[in-house]
Amino acid sequence: MSRIAARFARLRQEGRAGLVTFTMAGDPDYATSLGIMRGLPKAGVDIIELGVMFSDPMADGPAVQAAGLRAHKAGASVRRTLDMVAEFRRSGDNETPVVLMGYFNPIYIFGAEAFCAEAKKAGVDGLIVVDLPPEEDHELRPHAIANGLDIIRLATPTTDAARLPKVVEGASGFIYYVAVLGITGTKSGAIEQIQESVERIRKSTDLPIVVGFGIKTPEQAAEVARVADAAVVGSALVEIIGGKGDTVRSALRFVEGVANAVHSSRRKAKADA
Amino acid sequence: MATSVNSYRTGPDERGHFGLYGGRYVAETLMPLILEVERAYNAAKVDPDFHRELNYYLKYYVGRPSPLYFAERLTRQLGGAKVYFKRDELNHTGAHKINNCMGQILLARRMGKTRIIAETGAGQHGVATATVCALFNLPCTIYMGSTDIERQAPNVFRMKLLGAEVKPVTSGSATLKDAMNDALRDWVANVENTYYIIGTAAGPHPFPMLVRDFQSVIGEEVRKQLHEMEGRLPDTLVACIGGGSNALGLFHPFLDDRSVSMVAVEAAGLGLETGKHAASLTGGKPGVLHGNRTYLLQDDDGQITEAHSISAGLDYPGIGPEHSWLHDLKRVEYVSATDQEALDAFKLLAKIEGILPALEPAHALAEVIKRAPNLPKDHLLVMNLCGRGDKDVFTVAAALGIKL
Known part of the structure; x- marks a missing residue:
């Protein structure tokens, strides 16, 4: 069983939702970024999503754009991102799934086949490539499959019933539901609409459904955790990393708060009922 | 394919x-x-x-068809090919x-x-x-x-x-x-x-x-107009390219006319060797940006690099995908002109034909100036004069060190 499948199996067994965090690899520098990554599992993170820096992130808001620029200045690259995952695995964590999220060009230039092989070797479990819709992912998918990497597809509020089958067909790992019409770190989705969409997607797939975009607070994360298999927190965390002071400590403290809210949300929901 | x-x-x-x-x-x-x-x-x-x-x-709002103009004085000065301008700078709003x-x-x-x-x-x-x-x-x-x-x-x-x-x-x-x-x-x-x-x-x-389809009106008109004026097809078409829409508009209707050669001019900025340019075909490689795969200026990590050109309209690190395809098939010849060459062409056209071209087509004109003298006198060369230069007078003044 893949690390991602094992993690969701465990969450199901424990009757709780999961927390996924997004950070940009190499932000604000390699050592700090690795330090944060190493602390995430203990702070309660169930799946680590790691951004691969790209100069033109068209689906990202100001927070993630700034994170990419910080990482770029500090020498981030595809190779360094893979190094970071390998170092994370070497430090002893062989269970927490690591998913890389980014745009196609850096992968294309690295070479899709080489990238998938190296990513697997480094300890990566899945890939989210934002600008590679099902119509275009045929250059990456075979290599991902050959290396046992999950191709995680995005579903959005514009993915209607006619299109949904195309999105879920050939997807693996989980479905990432983008909760808002828009870019990362801006507006937040209404929970009623998120719930309705998650239920709609569940009818066409058995894969876990993870919800992200616009989730900034422990309260919002807990709310989403009641209706989805996991919630993603990205920009809010990235903003802390871009702030001043001991960013490792403040980032992990923020993550702990969100993790507690997510992990207890269903118990709380039951108690409230 | x-x-x-x-x-x-x-x-x-x-x-x-x-x-x-x-x-x-x-x-x-x-x-x-x-x-x-x-x-x-x-x-x-x-x-x-x-x-x-x-x-x-x-017809009634944009002012099409735009004239096809025989640049007689320029032709005489260059001493070779007959140079025609497709005057798309005369459209309402001043460009194609x-x-x-x-x-x-x-x-x-x-x-x-x-x-x-x-x-x-x-x-x-x-x-x-x-x-x-x-x-x-x-x-x-x-x-x-x-x-x-x-x-x-x-x-x-x-x-x-x-x-x-x-x-x-x-x-x-x-x-x-x-x-x-x-x-x-x-x-x-x-x-x-x-x-x-x-x-x-x-x-x-x-x-x-x-x-491309909406811009193809340019080439379709040229075909008809040149037929009326010269009774035949052009021999060479020249246009500047940033993203490449004016060039495709001129070229596309002629792509299957094998006798027509086509030259597209990228912005070489301060010179290709300086790295400060916007010539994605000459200085870039295929990649994915803004929804399409095409030639891009980028580094070894797939990060898009900054383009440079005196002309804001050519200052883009990519190019339309159809140009990338035509480039690989060698149907269109892709060359470049520097900021300085464009400026010189800009000044020449103002004096000799009474037309201020935009800095974008001034790049195409720089190539015409290089090429026309070596072509026979019955060679028909059509350049797309795709924008007027009024918007650029401040940039040109600054480049010439003149305070307005």
Whole structure:
């Protein structure tokens, strides 16, 4: 069983939702970024999503754009991102799934086949490539499959019933539901609409459904955790990393708060009922 | 497309690819909308009412057909080929950009969209978009890099007079590529009511195709006009390329006329050897940006690098995917001209023909100046004079060290 499948199996067994965090690899520098990554599992993170820096992130808001620029200045690259995952695995964590999220060009230039092989070797479990819709992912998918990497597809509020089958067909790992019409770190989705969409997607797939975009607070994360298999927190965390002071400590403290809210949300929901 | 090409005019395929290039590399949020634009365009393309309406506005509002002008004094000075200018700078708003904007706004109206967005570099596409939005009473937001806002102040003011909101873009190099990023971000957030009028033959399918189609009026007119004047086809076509829409507009109707050679001129900025240029075909390699695969200026990690050109309209690190395809097939010859060569050409044309060309076609003119003297006197060369230079007088003055 893949690390991602094992993690969701465990969450199901424990009757709780999961927390996924997004950070940009190499932000604000390699050592700090690795330090944060190493602390995430203990702070309660169930799946680590790691951004691969790209100069033109068209689906990202100001927070993630700034994170990419910080990482770029500090020498981030595809190779360094893979190094970071390998170092994370070497430090002893062989269970927490690591998913890389980014745009196609850096992968294309690295070479899709080489990238998938190296990513697997480094300890990566899945890939989210934002600008590679099902119509275009045929250059990456075979290599991902050959290396046992999950191709995680995005579903959005514009993915209607006619299109949904195309999105879920050939997807693996989980479905990432983008909760808002828009870019990362801006507006937040209404929970009623998120719930309705998650239920709609569940009818066409058995894969876990993870919800992200616009989730900034422990309260919002807990709310989403009641209706989805996991919630993603990205920009809010990235903003802390871009702030001043001991960013490792403040980032992990923020993550702990969100993790507690997510992990207890269903118990709380039951108690409230 | 692996087989030998029988026609250069059949692309793209049904998935929007020109060989290796093109495609639809966009976030899932945009995908359904892009498919909808494609459906709407395919329906409009075969609808006589759509063409009747478009032709009406092109004739009575834009002022088409634009003249084909024999540049007699320039021809005499260069001493070789007969040089003709396709005067698309005489269109309403002063450039070829309005051909495309008129087509796309009629499409947006058919789709029931109520808000328009666009990116702009030199400001010509922004002005053309703001113009058609004023004409059809649609609110309009133009994304423009803050660097470009500075060097194209007259066009910024024109857009505002036309009622557009001009949003400065400060990310990245604060030029055309970054304006396109922000326009795409706006579109993702406003898919339901908004139509994005992309200004060049790039972006996700179907934009490279539909922009090319709307610009092809340029080449179609040239074919007819030159036939009336000379009784035959041109021998050489020359145009500048940033994204490449004016060049495709001129070239596309002639692609299958094997006797017609075509030359497209990229911006070599301070010189190809300096790395400060915007010549994506000469100095770049294939990659994926802004929804399509095409030649891009980028580093070894796949990060897009900054382009440089004195001309804001050519200051883009990519190029339309159909050009990448034509480049690999060698159907079109791709060359470049530096900032300095463009400036020299600009000054020459002002003095010798009484025409201030935009800095963009001044690049094409630089190539004409190099090429024409070596061609026989009966050689017919047509250059697309795709924009007028009024907007550039401040840039040119600064480059010449003159304070206005």
